[in-house]
Amino acid sequence: MMESLRVFIVEDDKLYGEMLRYHLALNPDNEVLSFTTGKECIDNLYKDPDFISLDYSLPDMSGFDVLQKIHSFNAKLPVVIVSGQEDVGTAVNLLKEGAYDYFVKDGDTKNRLWHSIQKVKENILLKEEIRQLKDEIGVKYEYSNVIKGNSPPIIHIFNLIEKATQTNIVVSLLGETGTGKDLVAKAIHYNSPRRTGPFVPINVSAIPGELIESEFFGYEKGAFTGANTRKMGKFEQANDGTIFLDEIAEMDINMQTKLLRVLQEKELTRVGGNAIIKFDARVIIATNKDLSEEVSKGNFREDLYYRLLGLPIELPPLRERGNDILILAKFFLDEFCNENNLEKKSISTAAQDRLLRYPYPGNVRELKAIIDLAAVMANSDVIESSDISFSRTNFDTELLNDDDTLDGYTKKILHHYLKKYDRNVLTVARKLDIGKSTIYRMMKESEL
Amino acid sequence: MKGKLYNLSQVKLFLGGDKQQLGNMISIFVSETPEMIKALNDNMVDRNYDEVRFYAHKLKSSIDLFQINGLQNDIRVLEKLALEKGDVPAIQQYVSDITITLETVIEEIQKEV
Numbered sequence: 371m372m373e374s375l376r377v378f379i380v381e382d383d384k385l386y387g388e389m390l391r392y393h394l395a396l397n398p399d400n401e402v403l404s405f406t407t408g409k410e411c412i413d414n415l416y417k418d419p420d421f422i423s424l425d426y427s428l429p430d431m432s433g434f435d436v437l438q439k440i441h442s443f444n445a446k447l448p449v450v451i452v453s454g455q456e457d458v459g460t461a462v463n464l465l466k467e468g469a470y471d472y473f474v475k476d477g478d479t480k481n482r483l484w485h486s487i488q489k490v491k492e493n494i495l496l497k498e499e500i501r502q503l504k505d506e507i508g509v510k511y512e513y514s515n516v517i518k519g520n521s522p523p524i525i526h527i528f529n530l531i532e533k534a535t536q537t538n539i540v541v542s543l544l545g546e547t548g549t550g551k552d553l554v555a556k557a558i559h560y561n562s563p564r565r566t567g568p569f570v571p572i573n574v575s576a577i578p579g580e581l582i583e584s585e586f587f588g589y590e591k592g593a594f595t596g597a598n599t600r601k602m603g604k605f606e607q608a609n610d611g612t613i614f615l616d617e618i619a620e621m622d623i624n625m626q627t628k629l630l631r632v633l634q635e636k637e638l639t640r641v642g643g644n645a646i647i648k649f650d651a652r653v654i655i656a657t658n659k660d661l662s663e664e665v666s667k668g669n670f671r672e673d674l675y676y677r678l679l680g681l682p683i684e685l686p687p688l689r690e691r692g693n694d695i696l697i698l699a700k701f702f703l704d705e706f707c708n709e710n711n712l713e714k715k716s717i718s719t720a721a722q723d724r725l726l727r728y729p730y731p732g733n734v735r736e737l738k739a740i741i742d743l744a745a746v747m748a749n750s751d752v753i754e755s756s757d758i759s760f761s762r763t764n765f766d767t768e769l770l771n772d773d774d775t776l777d778g779y780t781k782k783i784l785h786h787y788l789k790k791y792d793r794n795v796l797t798v799a800r801k802l803d804i805g806k807s808t809i810y811r812m813m814k815e816s817e818l
Numbered sequence: 819m820k821g822k823l824y825n826l827s828q829v830k831l832f833l834g835g836d837k838q839q840l841g842n843m844i845s846i847f848v849s850e851t852p853e854m855i856k857a858l859n860d861n862m863v864d865r866n867y868d869e870v871r872f873y874a875h876k877l878k879s880s881i882d883l884f885q886i887n888g889l890q891n892d893i894r895v896l897e898k899l900a901l902e903k904g905d906v907p908a909i910q911q912y913v914s915d916i917t918i919t920l921e922t923v924i925e926e927i928q929k930e931v
Contacts, residue, residue, distance in 0.1 A: 385846045386879040389832070392839055427875060454875050475879055477828070 374401045375491055378422040380411040380436065381452070382429050386475070390423060393480040394487065408436035415443045421490050423483055426453035426460070434464065441468050448490050452479060504566050516557045517550060518701050519694030523686035527554070530683045535562040540680030543656040548733030549685035551656040552616065559612040564652055567611025572604050575620035582625050584641045587632065593642020605638055608651035618678065619659040619670060630674045653678070688730040688737060695725055698734060702741040703753065713751050720755040728760055736761075781816045784809070823923050825885035826930075847880055848924055855917050862913045870909065871900035877916070884927070889919055 377400050381387030387404050395402045403419070405411045408431035411422070422440060426433030433451055440449055448470035453460070461472040471486055473479050513528050534541045535558055543551040552571065559569045577585050584593070588603030604613060621629065632638045637648045655678050664670035688695060699717060707714055717725070721744070730736050740758060747757040774782070783802070791797040795813075799806045826840070833839045854873050861869035874897040881889045896912040899905055 383876050383879050384850050385843060385883065388843060388846055389829075389883065392833070392836075392843075427872065429872075454878055477882075480832075 374399050375420045375487065375494070376417065377402045377487060378411060378414070378419040379404045380406075380408065380422060380428065381425040382406045382427075383425070387425075390480055390483065394483065397484075397487075399491075400487065407431075408433075408439075411436060412439050412443075415440065419447065420494065421487055422447065422449045424449050424451050426451050426464075434467065437464065437467055437469060448486070450483060450486050452483075501566065504560075507560055507565075512561065513557055516553045518698050519691055520697070521686075521691045521694045523691055524694060527683060527685065530681065531558055531561070534558045534681055534683070538564075538652050540652075540678055541654045542661070542679050542682045543654065543685065544661075544682060545658065545685030546687050546731075546733055547658050548730075548735035549687060550734055551658075551685060552614070554683065554685065555612070555614040555616075555654045555656065558654060559614075559652070562612070562652070564611050568608055569612050569614065570604050570608040570651075571614040571616060573616045575617040579622055579625070582621070583628060586625075586629070587638045587640055589641035590643040593640070597642065600640070603638070603640065605632065605649050605651055606647060609649045610651075612652040612654060615653065615655045617657060618655040619657040619661060619664050623669070623671065626671045626674050630671060630677060633674075633677055653680075688733045689728075693726075695730075695737065696722055698737055699725055699741050702738045703745055706742050706745045710745075712745060715745060715748060715751045715753055717753045718755065721753050721758055724755045724758055732761075780812070784812055784816065788813070821887070822926065823887050823919060824927060825887075828885055829883055843883075844927055844930070847884065848928055851877070851880060851920055851924055855920055858913055859917060862910060865906075867900045867903045867909065870913070871897050874900060874916075877920075881920075884923070886919065886923055889916055892916055 377394055379387050379390050379394070379402060381390065381404070384406065387406065391402045391404050394400050403414065403417070405414065408428045411424070424433055424436055424440075428436065433453070437449055437451070440447055445468065449468075450471045450473060451461075451464050451469045452473050452475055454475045464472055470490075471482075473482050513531055517524060517527065531554060541555075541558060543554055545551055555571070556569060559565065572585065574582070584597075584601070584603065586603050586605055588601050588606055589597050591597060591600045633653065636650065637646050639646055661670055661675055661679075665672050665675050688698075696717070699722075703715055703717065706712070725737075725740075728740075732739075740760065741753075743759060744753045744757040747759070748754065749757075784798075787798045787801060788795075791801070795806055795809050799809050802809075829843060830840060833843070854877055858870060858873040858877070861867075861873065874893055878893050878897070880886075881893050892912055893916060896909065896916065899909050899912065
């Protein structure tokens, strides 16, 4: 709910000023203060007005000078110029100087002012709504809400995120796919002083090479075929906020050179343009590759690597997070049941054991998929071991997670290889580096 | 019978029957206008036509608000002449006519209150 709107009327014609004051004060939400000189208005700016109606022709200062002084105090303050004469040139200059609008004094001026104030009120309410939503997003991205778990590797990550939020240092998020790099990037942004600014994510690998420069830095109208209007790039969009460059290792070497220059200078030029545009965006990068190795291979510029390394945060794979697997499983299960209006479910001890033994090559993302499916497959309010299915591609990695005898493991390995190579004994023998006859013997013994 | 030099219907309409505010507006007109008339005349004598234009400009909204007969056009002509600074006799004539009419209006309107 908005408090009252403070309106300044600056008008040396006391009669006209009184008429405007009376009209605008008819709305009890408006607190109207009248001044008859430019100086009086400027001296009272500390009262923090939300809107100013400014007579262009004041006895002590021109409306232009007063407008400049108001905007040097608060550049975003809406100021409507009210002038006794229609002068297009003056109007254009005032609008260029940042006047919110320009009205010629006539019988309808008070109504136009009324509507302008309504618009300003709507804008203030919208901004307030956006601020509240951003605060809500901030709460949503509190570390503990984003990253579930209390294992030592995750506690370490919390500490690093805390450090990352306190400065503007570049953060490089490293880790296997599915470890939650994007969520950590959002958590850093929404817990940093930049939280009210935009968070602009960009997946480098998803943008065709020929478009990446214009996506990053924008373009001017006519820069290339199809550029019918000027477009702001992601770096400009991220001004006062954070830009998140995901899969940075996929960027081609030419673009790396351009990115390095932009990051060094903190300014850019739109494609097809000459104007230098300053920007102030915090940079967070992510990759599932070893960037130093990419540097060694010549795929990634060394100077860019050092500029982007900043604070490295290496997200642990789920298989190294111990009991976090169960905490996450419970969280995903509750979330899925809630979203799908299913009865709340629990996970049996056997199912928990099974979940803990699996290595999760797809990390948290894979665990979520497994739990979602288990919730669907379960016939009661308890997830049983049989409700849990690991993907076929992970069968081999599950092999060693079951307790078994050496003989049992040997049989499983042989079974797996025979299946994988279409029972081609010669190939299996070569792969396992044992003789063909041994394979045949084992097949006979195991009835494979 | 001679008609009134001014018409309060527009300002009454605007105030929606708020008599107290009507009295307030008339008081402001009565107290502020003589000062502006004086400034208009003083500056004309000093041949300071930029200031003549400034005060003509300022009087315009009061004249429009109280719909003062004949002056709505005259005040605009005076503003234009003062801007051009050419026809001094015409400026003097307009200032004189406007002064007389406004002084009469102030007298009449005070009686109404």
